[in-house]
Every structure is written in C-alpha cells, then in structure tokens.
C-alpha cells in the first residue's frame with residue numbers, strides 16, 4: 016500500500032484531484048468509481064476548478080458511485096445522487112447518462128444490484144475507485160462483518176454509521192436504515208483504489224485498516240490485498256500509525272506500493 020501523509024484536509028483534496036486529473040488527461044474515457052461523504056468534497060471542488068480554469072474535460076469519462084440509501088428517490092436532497100450532482104456532476108461537462116449511482120428506489124433490489132455489476136463489466140471495469148472510510152473502518156457501506164468477497168447488494172447500516180451520518184439528515188431517526196452498496200469484492204476489482212481520510216475521528220480506523228490484521232470487521236483492511244491501493248491522509252488521520260515515519264520516508268523515495 017502507498018501511504019501518503021499530508022498536512023491537512025485541503026492538501027489531501029488537492030492531491031487526490033491532481034491524481035484523478037492526470038488519469039483523465041492520460042485516458043479521457045477513464046472509468047471512475049466515486050464516493051460520497053464529507054471527505055471527498057475538497058477533492059471535488061478542486062476537480063471543478065480544474066475543469067473551469069484548466070479546461071479538464073469529463074465529456075467521455077464514465078462514473079460509478081459506491082452506494083445509495085434505500086428509500087430515497089434520486090431527487091431527494093439527501094440522496095447520494097443529489098449529493099453528487101451538487102458537489103460535482105452539475106459543475107463539470109460529464110453527460111448525466113455517463114454517471115451511475117445505485118437506485119435507492121429499485122423495486123427488485125437483487126436484479127438492480129446484478130445489473131449495476133453488469134454495467135461496470137460492460138465498460139471494462141473501474142480504473143480508479145475513490146474511497147472514504149467510516150469511523151468503524153468501513154468502505155462504501157460495507158459494515159463490519161461484510162464478506163471480503165461481497166458484491167453489490169443490500170446492507171443494513173451499523174449504529175455508528177447511522178450516528179455519523181445523522182448530521183446530514185438533522186436527526187438520527189431520519190437516516191435510512193438500509194443502503195445498496197458495492198461489495199468489498201467489487202471494490203477490489205478496480206484497477207486502482209484511492210482512499211482519502213482526514214480528521215482525528217478517522218485515526219483509529221486508519222490504523223486498523225493499514226496496520227491491523229485483514230478482517231471483515233474493518234472492511235478497509237481488505238485494501239491490503241489490493242496491488243495498487245493508495246491511502247492519502249492528513250496528519251490527524253495518520254496520528255495513530257506506528258510506521259508513519261517509514262511511510263514518509265518511502266514516499267520521499269517514491270517506492271510506496
């Protein structure tokens with residue numbers, strides 16, 4: 016794993032945006048896996064600036080989001096589809112038809128999940144999957160105990176996740192209890208994974224994911240199995256890493272993975 020430790024959240028967002036921007040320039044038809052949550056917002060803001068000020072085009076890019084709440088229509092202000100529109104899609108030149116977010120209102124969820132996986136296969140797989148991390152160590156909505164071979168499916172949200180995400184809904188009661196999420200196995204098939212983490216409330220999850228054992232209790236630890244996983248952290252999120260000095264030195268020598 017490549018572990019990049021930067022000063023603050025702003026630097027993490029800019030680093031990730033530059034990384035994604037380089038990929039888009041190299042391969043204008045790149046397939047990006049995208050994430051929601053507070054963490055990638057600064058990255059998306061920088062990507063928007065790169066589009067507006069540097070002419071970076073997303074006209075041929077395809078995107079697949081990690082997850083969506085069950086029971087929220089796409090146009091609900093709290094849906095992840097709305098989040099992506101507000102934070103990114105409405106501000107760049109990507110056609111709406113090239114953006115994919117699971118449908119939280121699907122009537123046949125099993126069939127919808129199968130189709131979502133099929134759509135990913137049909138475009139040749141995801142080139143880069145952007146990820147955040149839950150304070151319980153989850154990626155997407157793969158809560159503790161999720162099979163490390165899991166595929167896109169319905170998942171019940173853990174109490175801690177409901178609590179963490181209540182800030183977006185106003186009250187805990189309004190947070191949907193179920194989500195459709197890409198599985199850990201789906202995520203591991205992306206050619207590259209880029210996980211961002213900022214803030215001290217992620218420090219334990221980050222330590223467990225990078226330096227703990229591979230375990231379904233911390234689904235981000237599955238990235239230890241991925242040959243091209245990069246984790247970009249601010250100082251606060253990296254604060255509990257025992258090998259932080261080693262990662263810094265390795266990064267300076269550019270031998271991260």
Ligand code: GLP
Nearest residue numbers: 051052053054147148149155156
């Ligand atoms: C949700 C999302 C995850 C995200 C996590 C952390 O659970 N499903 O994909 O990584 O929140 O969000 P934040 O960046 O707001 O801490």
